[in-house]
Amino acid sequence: MQNNNIIDKNIINKKINLTGNDILNPVLLAPMEGITDLPFRIICKKMGADIVFSEFIASEALIRDAKKSFDKMKFTEEERPIAVQIFGNNPYAMSEAAKIVENAGVDILDLNFGCWVRKVVQHLSGAALLKTPKKMIEITKAVVDAVKIPVTLKTRIGWNPDSKIIDTLAPELEATGIKMISLHCRTRDMGMSGNADWSYIDKVKDKISIPLILNGDIKTAIDARKAFLTTNCDGIMIGRAVVGYPFLFREVRQAIDNNIITEKPNIDERIDTCIEHLKLSIEYNDFPKGLYEFRKHYSGYLKGLHNASIYRQKLVLMNELNEIIDLLNTYRDFLLSYDNENQLQILDNNS
Numbered sequence: 001m002q003n004n005n006i007i008d009k010n011i012i013n014k015k016i017n018l019t020g021n022d023i024l025n026p027v028l029l030a031p032m033e034g035i036t037d038l039p040f041r042i043i044c045k046k047m048g049a050d051i052v053f054s055e056f057i058a059s060e061a062l063i064r065d066a067k068k069s070f071d072k073m074k075f076t077e078e079e080r081p082i083a084v085q086i087f088g089n090n091p092y093a094m095s096e097a098a099k100i101v102e103n104a105g106v107d108i109l110d111l112n113f114g115c116w117v118r119k120v121v122q123h124l125s126g127a128a129l130l131k132t133p134k135k136m137i138e139i140t141k142a143v144v145d146a147v148k149i150p151v152t153l154k155t156r157i158g159w160n161p162d163s164k165i166i167d168t169l170a171p172e173l174e175a176t177g178i179k180m181i182s183l184h185c186r187t188r189d190m191g192m193s194g195n196a197d198w199s200y201i202d203k204v205k206d207k208i209s210i211p212l213i214l215n216g217d218i219k220t221a222i223d224a225r226k227a228f229l230t231t232n233c234d235g236i237m238i239g240r241a242v243v244g245y246p247f248l249f250r251e252v253r254q255a256i257d258n259n260i261i262t263e264k265p266n267i268d269e270r271i272d273t274c275i276e277h278l279k280l281s282i283e284y285n286d287f288p289k290g291l292y293e294f295r296k297h298y299s300g301y302l303k304g305l306h307n308a309s310i311y312r313q314k315l316v317l318m319n320e321l322n323e324i325i326d327l328l329n330t331y332r333d334f335l336l337s338y339d340n341e342n343q344l345q346i347l348d349n350n351s
């Protein structure tokens, strides 16, 4: 890392404390199904994420003892404080699942009231609960009463443009005893389209005293600074932008704590982190599942690199770890032959 550039002189000085330790200028890894498994969380933690969130877990499956759901709850000590997220529509099932999560030694229990996908909302879970706020409050209260660990929740600003209810709902949620709200600043019917409306952060923050985390459309370190400096958020949460680019956590940390823009990762770091992540995926998901699970990450790690699509197409078809590592190292040599100083200046928009 060289040639650090000063951004401006504004100081960002936020703090949350959920588990007994202050977290300064919190930067959180968003829960993402199919992405935020244990290996990816370890990589993000190393890069500077303060709290990492699991993929969502169905409360009903957890209380039925479904192995896949229990596997999603596994974590390592280095991830602490670790947040596990559950979803569901039944207060009893949610509070029983919450107890299971607590007994597993998890630090923070997060409730999913924001998921927009059909398979969740058709069961009146996730963001569908924004249509039945009383039910959402009932579930939240049941869960808070059932466990001693801090309970947090993640939601959206409303169901659709005509029901942006979060500023009136948030104080009622706070009254149940939850310790933090993460707000994806879109309505449910937007899905992932349009722009996140960060103006809702201040509208909600004016009415609650628990920490409010801004989520939605943070793509760069500059966005992260903007989120802290233009809203009253207590922290930020990043999802899509770190998939295949966990280095963003380090860039964000430097930008918000030290007001500097750091260099992008060089070729060696991109390839080394890809290999490290792949090895972790095999270690924790076993072989060959870990290898298959990892395939979705090649495109992120190689994005923008010269001839990336050619290598990516080969990598996703390969089944032997040694051969994959050999090919990644061959690709590294190829890239370095173009870029003697290892500065990753060669970008290929067609990749």
Ligand SMILES: Cc1cc2nc3c(=O)[nH]c(=O)nc-3n(C[C@H](O)[C@H](O)[C@H](O)COP(=O)(O)O)c2cc1C
Binding pocket: 030, 031, 032, 033, 034, 035, 054, 055, 056, 085, 112, 114, 115, 154, 184, 215, 216, 217, 218, 237, 238, 239, 240, 241
């Ligand atoms: C692949 C994918 C999976 C997701 N899974 C979850 C999930 O399990 N629970 C949840 O609360 N949100 C989930 N989300 C939403 C993200 O946590 C986040 O709110 C959203 O991506 C907006 O943040 P971003 O603009 O930083 O990506 C998911 C998003 C993506 C792209």
